[in-house]
Amino acid sequence: MASYVDTPPELAGGAFEATLRSKAAELKRELIRQTLADVESWLKAFQNEYSQAHPDRPDDRVVGDGSGWVRRSESGGSHEIKISEQELAQYRNAVSTEYYEWVVPTFEGYLKPDPDAVNPMIESLRTIESMFGGSQDDARSYQTSKLALTRINDVRSEMEHWEGDFKISFIDNFVTPLQNTPVNQAAAAKMAREVLELTKLAYIAQRKAILSLLDTSLGALKELSRDKNPKAHTWATLVGIVAGTVLTGFGVTAWVGIALIGASTMSQGLTPDARTESNISAPTAQEIANRILDALRVQNERTQQNEDTVVALFRALKEGIVGSRAKLGELGVPRPSLTYATAADIDSGRLRPAGA
């Protein structure tokens, strides 16, 4: 079934959760480790911590390889001092326990939404499509799978044995529209299902992009311990969801025009979008952390754009359904006037046996 959006196993359920949690924990460990191990990163952290601990000495500068030397500026000039091992240990501790506490909870935020949460509803809509004559595949055959709906025609033939204006209205205003609507019922269910599947695709893409960001970030961090000429580690969001137009008029032929999800939607939707590409590599662990946060912001914007698309599709679909429910034979079936008949109406012959 080409139009069916399936969550790849590595992005579904427990597998995704386990991968996300372990990679987020690894990213946090690596950020801490490199902040302490990479000289440039450590000098930056050391300076930051020292400045905070000595607000009265804004001009002091950490020097050397970060082993504890600080150039102290005083009115008479400057000289180098070595801070105590205890103070140094406090700074290292701050890096370990404070700098990267955001990492795990931030990534855990991407455990939701679960793209597979809409699966029961997708299945229900698929069943409804087939009940009303849609097909389970993309062959678009109109045959109804429900024997009961073929009985609409039996109603018509049984009523042919009667005549009068109640019978005419029963056939024209009730049986005929009832017979015309199933194809549109199937179309409405199909469109609703396809928008749900696009939503699902958007969240699958988010999961894929987040795992890829974790991998890219870990790669960029590993470069820090190596010699110069670090490789670029780039990351991009995935291409946004692209959909056809929701048809708001349900003619009898509406079905043919509905193709919200093309055969290529799934693969396109999971392709990196070059326009959002960014380099996660940076000279220090702290800068890499900032680039990760920037990338997450870009990802959130992409998800928001996708959600906006989905909202517009759902709204158009709802308006279309509301409009067509008011129209005879599109999605609307009115009560036949016979429903409101009184005994006097029947007695007067407005529903009478057809003359032999």
Place this chain on the structure above:
Amino acid sequence: MKDVTGGDLYHLWRVSEVLLPRIADVYYDANRLIGGAAAGNDEGGFGSTTPVYSGSSVTHSPAGAAWAAVRDELQDMYAEIGSVVLDAADGVRAARQIYEANDAKCAGELQKLLGDDRSQPRDPNSNPPVPGSDEDPGTPIRVN
């Protein structure tokens, strides 16, 4: 005007008791598919990304809300059409009963036809749906 016969009433009986309830059942089934087990489990499928008001840390989900509107509309539509079909059955049934009440001879003919295996087979498909069976319309789930 032609006199009413038991056979004429039999056609109305078929429409109101055998055919229309089964058609209504398809619509009610669709209603229950939308409003039943699947509903309520689908909220987790949408991101809750938009702050309730600017700067709020409490968020809501516009996509989830937009879907819920479509879902409720479908659920309501299937319930409504199912009810229209059952109301149509009620109208046909009422008409038949009026003829039965006015014409005892004709009512007797209908009962005779319904009791005769040749004119009214025992095949479940030719009889009213068994209450509680798959073909029984039952009741729809109304949108809250």
